[in-house]
Amino acid sequence: MRYFVEFSYHGKAYHGWQRQPNATSVQEILERAFSLLLRQPLAVTGAGRTDAGVHASMMVAHFDTDHPVDMEDLTYRLNRFLPGDIAVHRIYRVQPDAHARFDATSRSYEYHLVQEKSPFLKDLAYEYRAPLDVSKMNSAAALLMEYEDFECFSRSKTDVKTYFCKISRAEWEEVSPSKLIFHITADRFLRNMVRAVVGTLLQIGEGKLDEEGLRRIIMSKNRSEAGASVPAHGLYLTDVSYPKTILKTNE
Known part of the structure; x- marks a missing residue:
């Protein structure tokens, strides 16, 4: 059983x-x-x-x-x-x-980021002090849903057969003046993908990269072109979805 x-x-x-x-x-x-x-x-x-x-x-x-x-x-x-x-x-x-x-039909992650020191979130969110343009980061995040090949955000030397993922949600939420949460949902994720995506979007938020630069990174399929991976302690798996047909209903 x-x-x-x-x-x-x-x-x-x-x-x-x-x-x-x-x-x-x-x-x-x-x-x-x-x-x-x-x-x-x-x-x-x-x-x-x-x-x-x-x-x-x-x-x-x-x-x-x-x-x-x-x-x-x-x-x-x-x-x-x-x-x-x-x-x-x-x-x-x-x-x-x-x-x-x-x-599993989809998986969802959140990345938690704080912009001021918080002893209560030390192991639960990434402290990132640089000023960020959240509007630009959201505009760039929306571009991710136009693509399916995300080899540029995958950890090198992984034994995957395809780098294709279908992203259905990618957006930043301003929880408070000092806290941001990045939400992303897809049918599957590559190793290190979310942390690399967040690191790249932070470059856009700081003005170090623009949307055309993001497009070039995705098309390059080269991990070294994308931003650095953000620390693991800000990342949360928040949901895994399944079809109702998996349930055992006759008992």
Whole structure:
């Protein structure tokens, strides 16, 4: 039987989502908890990977068990067992072939940026003091939806078959005079893509790059042409969407 689990985590203590041989990952901690509480070796497959230090306010994964589980009770017991920086929100039954990664129709991220020192956001937002023209950054962000090949924003030497992504939302929100949030949604993302996009848009906000320059960067397909990647601690995975057909409705 296959189940989906929705959860969130603060990424500071982890070397990303994916299990790694010499570093602590969110996947490792979650698999250990599930295996102990369900008393069987258990693998958890995530909707995607997040890099070291990146947060998730809503991540999805799937797991398989031989016997039905009490979903509310398991959610409660997991939260009692897991460390304080990982929280399980919901577990639900899905079709046997439903896949947390391959069935996802879209993913959404936010990048949080503050323009003044804030001790309470030190590990949760990027402090960036340079004056920014948010209107220009939003105008440039809208251009991203005209393109599909984003090799210029991808980490080098990644084993992907295509650099094509369909972006459906890309915009900056002025939350307060000193805080900005960049929202972006697409059917898929490349490694390091959001952080590279944000770094490039900040160049536009500072007047170091214009919209035609952004177009040239995208057409170049060259990572070295785009802006530097912003730090991981400002990035959040905020949503993963699925078709309703994945739900197990007959029980």
